[in-house]
Structures are given as C-alpha cells and as structure tokens.
Amino acid sequence: MLALRLARGARPLVQLRRLLVAAASAGTGFLLLCTLGYAMGHPDASGGALLRLAWCVAPIAATVYFAVTVARTDPATKPRSGLSAVGLGPAKLSVLAAISTAVACTLGSMVALLVFLHLRGDLTGLPFDGAASELLAADQPLPVAAALTLLAVVPLTATAASAAVLRPRTAKPAKPDREQDEPARWYTRAAPGSPPSGLPWGIALLAAGLAVEGYASRSAGTSDLTLPGGLAGSPAGVLAGWALTAVGLALAGPGLTYLCGRVLQAARPGAMRLLAGRGLQEEARRIGRPLGVLCAVGSGAYAALTLYAGDRPAIGPLTTLGALLVAGCAVLTLVTVTIEAKHARADTTSALLQLGAPAAMLRGTAALRAGTLAVVIGPLTWVVAELAALPLAK
Amino acid sequence: MVAPPDNDVLWARALHVTHNGSPALTGVSLGVREGEILAVTGPRGSGKTTLLRCLCGQLLPEQGEVWFNSTPVHTMTPVVRERLRRDRFGWIDPEPHLVPELTAGENVALPLMLRGASHRESKASAREWLDRLDIGDCARKRPHALLQAQRQRVAIARALVTMPSVIFADEPTAPLHRADRAHVLRTLTTAARSHGITVVLASHDAEVAALADRTLTLLDGRRVNTVHLPGVKETEKTAERAETTETAETDEPGADGPGADEPGAAAGPARSAGSGGDSDDAEGRAACSLSV
Structure with missing residues (x-):
C-alpha cells in the first residue's frame, strides 16, 4: 500500500517512466502470448514455436533492463532522511522499488492479456474484434496456466532484478552508483577519476x-x-x-x-x-x-x-x-x-x-x-x- | 527613496522578509563600510542567512531597500542582479560546494575561466591563492581526497580569486572543528584585509566577533544590542562584548578593541560554553532574553 501511495504522489515525469515500463512489459507480454498462439495453431511445428520463443528473449532482456533502470533512478526509492526516521531505511526502500516495478510490469502484462484476448475474439464489443483470430488460434481454448506463466515472466524477472540491483550493500567508498543518505553524499559517492x-x-x-x-x-x-x-x-x-x-x-x-x-x-x-x-x-x-x-x-x-x-x-x-x-x-x-x-x-x-x-x-x-x-x-x-x-x- | 550615505558599500533599510508567511526578517537596517569585516551573529533561525541573501541580491525583500555602491539592488531585474553577483560579490557556503570532478586548483581557477581568462593565467592565480591559504600542495587533488577543512579553504580561495568587492560568508566554519575553524576564519579575514575586500560574515559563533571590525546581532529577525544568553558566568563576557557593539548608525572606533586585543580571552569563555553541548546547539536552543 505504501508503495502505491508513494507512487500516487510522484511527479508526472516519474509516472510517465513507470507507464513506459508498463508499456514495454505489455509489448513483451503480447509477443510471448503470440508465440503461445502460434504454438497452439501449429502443434506440429514445435521447433518453429520454440525458435519464436527464443527470439522473445531479446525484448524480455530489453524490458527488464529498462525496468531496472527506472527502478534505480526512481526518486521515491532514494534514501531520504525523513523516511529513514520513520523506519524506511535503504532495505525497505529497495523492497518498495521492487514492488513498484512489479506493479508496473504486472499492469503491462494485464494489458497484454486483454489485447491478446480481444484480438483472438474472446472479448467482444470493441473494434478489431477477433482481427487476428486465425493467427492466434482462436478455435483452440486458451491454456490459462501457460498464458499466465508466460505473462509472469517479465514481472518476476524485472522484480527480482531490481531487488538484486537495489539491495543495500555495505557502503564501500569505491561504489560508483550507490548513494548514501549522507548530506554531503557526492563526496562519498565514488572514487572519481x-x-x-x-x-x-x-x-x-x-x-x-x-x-x-x-x-x-x-x-x-x-x-x-x-x-x-x-x-x-x-x-x-x-x-x-x-x-x-x-x-x-x-x-x-x-x-x-x-x-x-x-x-x-x-x-x-x-x-x-x-x-x-x-x-x-x-x-x-x-x-x-x-x-x-x-x-x-x-x-x-x-x-x-x-x-x-x-x-x-x-x-x-x-x-x-x-x-x-x-x-x-x-x-x-x-x-x-x-x-x-x-x-x-x-x-x-x-x-x-x-x-x-x-x-x-x-x-x-x-x-x-x-x-x-x-x-x-x-x-x-x-x-x-x-x-x-x-x-x-x- | 533616500540615497544612502556614500561611504557605505552596502546599505539596507527596513528589510522585511517572510518565508512562507513566517517572518524571517522584521525591519533590519544596516550599513557595511568599504573594506570592513562585519560579523552578523545570532542563534540559529535568527535570520542571518536570509539577511545575507537579501544583501547579495539572491532574495528580494518584501519591503525595504538594498543599495550597493549607491545603486539600488532591490529594483534590479534578475539578470542584472545575477551579473552583479557574479562580478562584484563572492559567496561562501557553510558546506564547500566544490565541483567534484575538478581538482582543487581547477576549482579555484574556474571563476576566472568563467569570466574569460585564459587557462594559463587562471591556473597561475589559482595556484597563488592556494599557496596563500596554505593548501598549495592540494592543488592537484580532487575534492573527495581532501579534508573538510581543506575543502572549505579551497572554497574560500575560490571566492577570493576574482577579487570581489564584497564576500558574503554564510557560516563558513559550521562543519569544521575548533582548530580548523580558527584557522579558516583567520585565513579569510587576513586575506580580505590585505586586499581590501569587504566581508559580511554570518556566524552563530561568538568567537567570530573577535576577528570582525563590527558585530551585528540578530535575534528572531530583529537587530538587538544585547543578547543575554544563559549559562551565566561563561557567556557573561560575550554578552558584555555584544553590549559594547553599536548599531549601524553610530560608529564606534573601539569596537574592534576588545575583540582584536584579547582574542584569547574571548575564545576562552566561548570554548567552555560550547563544551557542554555541541557548541552549535547550546546557544541556539537556549532560551534567550533580549533587550532591543
């Protein structure tokens, strides 16, 4: 809840970044679902389906990289003296960052699922109903577990990666990217040069x-x-x-x-x-x-x-x-x-x-x-x- | 609008400033004479920084006037004020805000380079100033490799290198230890005196008054003549000295007498007063009685 509250109060640029993460996650999720559709439509061509799935690694990697960068640069996850006074230290903040990454990516995955179902023709009432029904194997029932597994890939990976990147480390003077919550932090930041x-x-x-x-x-x-x-x-x-x-x-x-x-x-x-x-x-x-x-x-x-x-x-x-x-x-x-x-x-x-x-x-x-x-x-x-x-x- | 007296390099009348509604300065007037060192003392939150920012044109007072060398600062456009600040004023922060990727020498040379001086001559005069402030051997080090006192001296050198008319030093010794504090202050005042630079020095430290020509005491945004701090015996002497200092309108030639002649005596009681708390907070948090 706290992550959501903090997210609600953020500046528009930060919200835009999170939205972009959601959009990237949606695109990747959609690609993954499309490989699922292809595999359902061509049960005999498992090699081709696997290859398509393998090609999805590139967008997944790019999305996770972007999500981690956004989580790292999120001003809400920077250690702040006010928050650390109420018990939100660096460790808790990294958890918060991971949660907000998970929220953004899951949102994207949900959108991907909706668009996919819509293009398959399972959801009706909007333009382009079932526009790609034969491509996405609309005649087959959608395997829910497979779809959810594929959709969970991006949120899980991004969350784990951002938690790993943002985990509080012991402050060594030669760590370039970590900033301590010291007032004069740009002196302690790095060994520049x-x-x-x-x-x-x-x-x-x-x-x-x-x-x-x-x-x-x-x-x-x-x-x-x-x-x-x-x-x-x-x-x-x-x-x-x-x-x-x-x-x-x-x-x-x-x-x-x-x-x-x-x-x-x-x-x-x-x-x-x-x-x-x-x-x-x-x-x-x-x-x-x-x-x-x-x-x-x-x-x-x-x-x-x-x-x-x-x-x-x-x-x-x-x-x-x-x-x-x-x-x-x-x-x-x-x-x-x-x-x-x-x-x-x-x-x-x-x-x-x-x-x-x-x-x-x-x-x-x-x-x-x-x-x-x-x-x-x-x-x-x-x-x-x-x-x-x-x-x-x- | 009354033109200020000619011998004042800076002159302010009835400054009123509020921060978000809470009053920071309520009717402060003062004059700063050419080449003098004026200490603005007072506990935390008494409006010292606000006064300095008003005087140097960073902050426009809501009421009141600021004149620099017989030109009104309070009516200038922001661009003109910025140019004035750049060309005539120097500023020293409580924290040395050095550019971290430049070496100490380049940090000091930077203001000259920004004013269009060549690389070679800026470096040379930066080197001179660093030598004068006893940190010539730090010239090639980055700020992160320097001690805080050295950084602060680099910041002072950076303010002095352009030879401004007035230097505003806002608590320049706040993050320093006592020994460094005295050294840094003495460096600054000596350099300013030998080059005829006017210094307005804000500090909550009563010791600073010993190095200044005049002292102006602020309390809750007003000028006061006396601040009776608690702690009876120890600060008695300080309070007495505060009593002897005059308001801006009347000159007192002997003002620097007690301070300059007996720095040891002035430093002694203040040191023992500070040993109780963190010396910064002891005075600031104490309940004060005042007589305006």
Whole structure:
C-alpha cells in the first residue's frame, strides 16, 4: 500500500517512466502470448514455436533492463532522511522499488492479456474484434496456466532484478552508483577519476565477434536456427558473432565515454571544455553502459535493414513490434540514465550557477558532451554495423 | 527613496522578509563600510542567512531597500542582479560546494575561466591563492581526497580569486572543528584585509566577533544590542562584548578593541560554553532574553 501511495504522489515525469515500463512489459507480454498462439495453431511445428520463443528473449532482456533502470533512478526509492526516521531505511526502500516495478510490469502484462484476448475474439464489443483470430488460434481454448506463466515472466524477472540491483550493500567508498543518505553524499559517492576498466575486454569481444561472424558466414552451413521473417540460410554462427559484438559494445561503452571526456578536456581547456570533459569522465560509468547497449542495438538494426533490403520476405508485424520494443527500451534507458545523471549533478550545477556560470554556458556544456559522444559513437556504430552486415548481405 | 550615505558599500533599510508567511526578517537596517569585516551573529533561525541573501541580491525583500555602491539592488531585474553577483560579490557556503570532478586548483581557477581568462593565467592565480591559504600542495587533488577543512579553504580561495568587492560568508566554519575553524576564519579575514575586500560574515559563533571590525546581532529577525544568553558566568563576557557593539548608525572606533586585543580571552569563555553541548546547539536552543 505504501508503495502505491508513494507512487500516487510522484511527479508526472516519474509516472510517465513507470507507464513506459508498463508499456514495454505489455509489448513483451503480447509477443510471448503470440508465440503461445502460434504454438497452439501449429502443434506440429514445435521447433518453429520454440525458435519464436527464443527470439522473445531479446525484448524480455530489453524490458527488464529498462525496468531496472527506472527502478534505480526512481526518486521515491532514494534514501531520504525523513523516511529513514520513520523506519524506511535503504532495505525497505529497495523492497518498495521492487514492488513498484512489479506493479508496473504486472499492469503491462494485464494489458497484454486483454489485447491478446480481444484480438483472438474472446472479448467482444470493441473494434478489431477477433482481427487476428486465425493467427492466434482462436478455435483452440486458451491454456490459462501457460498464458499466465508466460505473462509472469517479465514481472518476476524485472522484480527480482531490481531487488538484486537495489539491495543495500555495505557502503564501500569505491561504489560508483550507490548513494548514501549522507548530506554531503557526492563526496562519498565514488572514487572519481579512476577510468572504467571494461574497454580492453569490450574491444576484444567486439573483434572476436566480428571474426566469428566472418568465419561463420563463409562456411555457409545450414542449421535449424532461422532469423525472423523467414530468412533463408541459417546464420547461427553469424548470430553468435553478432551477440559477441553486442556484448563487446556494451562493455566498451563506459571506457569509450571516459576516453571521449579525456580527449575533450585535454590541452589547456577553457571553462566549457573542462566542465564538459570532466563531466563525461565522471559520468562515464553511469552513461556508458546504456550508450554501449544502444550502440549495439543500433548496429543490429542497421545490419537487419541491410539484410532485409533485398528481395527477402517482408518483416512481419510481430518482428516489427519486437524490434521496436528493443530499440525503444534501449533509447529510453539512455534517456532515463541521462536524467538521473542530471539530477545527480544538481548540487554541482547550483554551485556553478552560484559561481556566476551563465546558464547558456551550462547548456553549451551539455550540448558539447552530447555532440562529442554522437561524433565518436555514431561512426563507431556505423563501422561495426557495416562490418556485421558484410557477411550477412552476401 | 533616500540615497544612502556614500561611504557605505552596502546599505539596507527596513528589510522585511517572510518565508512562507513566517517572518524571517522584521525591519533590519544596516550599513557595511568599504573594506570592513562585519560579523552578523545570532542563534540559529535568527535570520542571518536570509539577511545575507537579501544583501547579495539572491532574495528580494518584501519591503525595504538594498543599495550597493549607491545603486539600488532591490529594483534590479534578475539578470542584472545575477551579473552583479557574479562580478562584484563572492559567496561562501557553510558546506564547500566544490565541483567534484575538478581538482582543487581547477576549482579555484574556474571563476576566472568563467569570466574569460585564459587557462594559463587562471591556473597561475589559482595556484597563488592556494599557496596563500596554505593548501598549495592540494592543488592537484580532487575534492573527495581532501579534508573538510581543506575543502572549505579551497572554497574560500575560490571566492577570493576574482577579487570581489564584497564576500558574503554564510557560516563558513559550521562543519569544521575548533582548530580548523580558527584557522579558516583567520585565513579569510587576513586575506580580505590585505586586499581590501569587504566581508559580511554570518556566524552563530561568538568567537567570530573577535576577528570582525563590527558585530551585528540578530535575534528572531530583529537587530538587538544585547543578547543575554544563559549559562551565566561563561557567556557573561560575550554578552558584555555584544553590549559594547553599536548599531549601524553610530560608529564606534573601539569596537574592534576588545575583540582584536584579547582574542584569547574571548575564545576562552566561548570554548567552555560550547563544551557542554555541541557548541552549535547550546546557544541556539537556549532560551534567550533580549533587550532591543
């Protein structure tokens, strides 16, 4: 109840974020139910149904990632002195965050179920009644247990993940993302200045992934794994390689961001370059990971576009929905994290304003940061995407 | 509107401020002379911070006037007030709000860089100020690696580096221990005196008055001449000194006499008074009797 009360009093932006989580959860739930419908409609094609279910892992992962980010950045779950005085310490607050994540995701799952039933024709009285009845196997009775199990996947995973991420840890001085409820918390927050360590691993994985992809596409074997949309040729190796590149990009994100900041503030910087560069270095851990994920998603999207550009069969609506979900979750995660970073720097910003920094300069600093990241990450994404699409497009 | 006397760098008349309806300042008038160090003392909640924020133009009084160098501050537009604050005023917070990702030296150089000075000269003068405040060896460290007293001194250096006309220090020693407190205050006042910078220093600490030219005592948003604090013997001396300080209208050349000449005597009783509680709260929470 307390979680609901706290949720009711939150600001519109926070509510919007929770609604977006619910929407993502709804989309993923709908995809899962559609695989169920396919499996019911094609009892003999269990391999295909399983493959569809496997492809749902990508939207599920994206949704859970987004939900955890929203739970982490939720202002209601930040330790507050007033709440901790009445017994709501960090531990209780992490439970609250998990509950609100569960509420949002369950809401989404319910919506997914309603839409699914509606499109099947089980619920009547609205337009598009039974619009997809034959696709979703309306002639078969819906196995309730299976549907509920599938629908519970996203809420359970997201709740468990956010509880695990937000669990109160013993406050070590070198934990970047945890903030204690100390008044001067940005001094105790991190050991700033130490670069994130994932860059070599990320680059190694990236290179390995590209190599695997190249080799796999040369062998041109056939396997049971097919891309959605019925792509002929079975690029299991290609997919494995692409997954490696994606992981590599996600790992390399923080390091790349840190490097961008470092380059930006090099060589006798003025106030703007200094603040922008150091800000990037400071926020590299926070922003870098979602940026890397977005980069991976972008390169995947580019590869998919080149792949389907030829005379391949058209992409189905469910594939589009899945792709949109993944891309949307990646973008929204980055946006959420950016907002979180902005809130975390509110103290610094007010100190700068007190020093007489014009607001235009602060905006310029933010723009400079975003511009640098775009200039560095954009071409990188493009290159990786080109390299990844090269073997696929043959 | 009466033009203020010419020799006052800051002049305020009958300031009235309420925070959400509860009165914070009720008719405070004062003048701050060029180059002097004015201590604004009083217990917690007596309106010191509000007075400082009014004087530097962060907060507009509901009634009353604030003049800076014969220009009215209370009629300025927010943009002009912001520029005034940036160019002529310095501000020191109770907590050193440093930019965490910059080193101490860069923190001090930042105001100069923001005003368009080149990287090299800002760094050089930041270095000078850090050396002057005895923290030259911290210049390359980040704020998180510094002690609180060092951070506060960095904040003071940052306020001094632009050589403003007036520095407003709002309880600059609040988070510090006693030894650091005396050191930081002495650093600030010495630097201000040697560069002719006017300082308005808010503090609930009676020791501060020893370093100031004049003391202005606030209680519940009014100026008072005497604050009789309980604790009888120990604070008697402090109260006596508060009695000898004058209101803004009349000058008293000997005001800095008792403070400056016998800092040990002033510090002694206050120290023993503070040892009972946390020294911050002892005075603030005590029941006070006043004579206006």
